[in-house]
Amino acid sequence: MISNYPAAKIINDTSVHIGRFGKVSALQDSVISIGKDFDSVASVDAVSDFDTISFLPYFKGDQSLIQLKAGAEFFGVFTSVFLDSGTVIVYRL
Secondary structure, eight states: OOOOOSEEEEEOSSSEEEEEEEEEEESSSEEEEEEOSOSOOOOOOOGGGOSEEEOTTTOOSOEEEEEEOTTOEEEEEEEEEEEEESOEEEEEO
């Protein structure tokens, strides 16, 4: 798993953020939707119960309304992030 990221961006608005991302860290309880350039969708249930999540290589497609508790991290390769509520940091690849 990658441990060095070249750039990070704090997101606290409801715009769609496009890029090549590898990690999301929740600064406060947050709800996000993420997308990836694949055509199949993996089921994700009870994501908010985990402190750290890694779906690579299992995460494919779009995931909507993922709940992250403050301090939780989400790993994988994805190309869009939409914040429904809260504040997160996204890390570029």
